[in-house]
Amino acid sequence: MSGFDKHWLDLREAADHTARDGDLRKRVVDHVTRAGEGALVVDLGAGTGSTFRALSPEALHWRWRLVDNDPKLLAEARNRHDDAARIEYIEAHLDDISAEVFSDATLVMASALFDLVSESFLARLIAQLSQTEAGLYAALNYDGVCRWDDVHPMDEEVVAAFNSHQRRDKGFGPSLGPSAAPVLSSLLEDQGFQVTMAASPWRLDPTHAALQRQFISGMATAVMETELLGKEEIDDWCAARLVRLESSGGYVGHWDVFALR
Template sequence: MTAFAPEWLELREPADAAARATELLGPLRDHLGDGGELVVRDLGCGTGSLGRWLAARLPGAQRWILHDHDRELLTRAAASLPRTALDGSPVDVVAEPGDVTALRAADLAGTSLVTASALLDLLTGPEVTALAAAITGAGCAALFTLSVTGRVELAPADPLDDDVTAAFNAHQRRLTGGRRLLGPAAVDVTAAAFARLGATVLRAPSAWRLGPDQAALQREWLEGWVGAAVEQRPDLRPAAGGYLRRRLETAAAGELHAVVHHGDLLVLPPSPEAAA
């Protein structure tokens, strides 16, 4: 799994929080009900931004189990989640380092909800299939937020926008360490995997909308976005330098607006009758 710098995760957190699809919270709360303590497993938790966003939006006592391969990030996340739920109930937090792709249904026994943010596009098709089987087999719900969908809108437009976008999307689907990443196909592939298993899948858009008041995030995102595109297509390098310079100048002048499209998924388990 890819490692991310804590500074990058912290910089993007406000944009993530603003983008997540709040319309999925109502159906999620309805499903979870008030049947006692919620056990939530956050996969690839990073610094805990999803937990900080979600724990205080769900009622009832909660036990969050944070999963990540990066122990430094786990320590940060465990220390920073809210300790009270929407209704003032206690929130308990524990950390479990390890490979989230190795989880199976038995590992999720007793779990109410599996969550993840910006994770699905880093997985492979077989890994998503196995994750869907584990979650459905355990009979728990799942909320996946902020998976890239491959669409970016930039204003003002630039002639190189389409080439950079296509190269970045190809980079997201790259073969790395013998794993072919899903990248922009992740939302569709994941939704189909759960639907095949009889789960109910609700989808909602969750775009970043980056304006002049997010100049620091614009800058970091642009450098990473163009850098990945050039890594995928070295032939773009001569033109990409000027492109990045133009984009950074526009951002510094407070004139750049970017919409980076993502998708959220809420998965509700099959009814016992359907599962039978």
């Protein structure tokens, strides 16, 4: 079990799909389409298949290999898509996968994943990838920027504490957190990949109230765990933010990265 529940993944999916950079998405689709009918793409940390949905309908022409260590999320992906597409489901811890999983892939993908991993994991993965012909498309890497339309005096401190929590170990060693996209880009360039990066922020408004509620509450819980701020300050900040959900919006920064040999 990974601790990511399908309700949270569903809640964020619409914002994720809107946030993806459209030019990069088009380049990804063109690249895989050029490889021909049945080209294989591998989605690491696939969850319930959000990347597949983000790249559909074009994705229906490709073969997919969804890799995740959470059997419940993979079962949900299978429930949603087993009839519709050529998808293989692989339950594995990413630390244990061999290069064979993506040796015949046109493209390896990961969405909302690489901010959870460590630099050493990423370096190993990219070294493995560089032994293949596969490119990499890593979308929605959190960059540490959270802003709201109406400022609260505690915002900066809360976000700083949240970002320090984002760097904690999520199962791969110390997480890259907000550094994921620049570190990924530089590791890829070191291995000879040509890299393009594009911003893919969530732009939240009152129509995203449910997502904002969960995000803000999750942020408060994470900040509490850091013990960098007092419980009362965090509770006040959280209550003030939740009261404004129906009238205010915000910005959460992410980056998409596309790299080819």
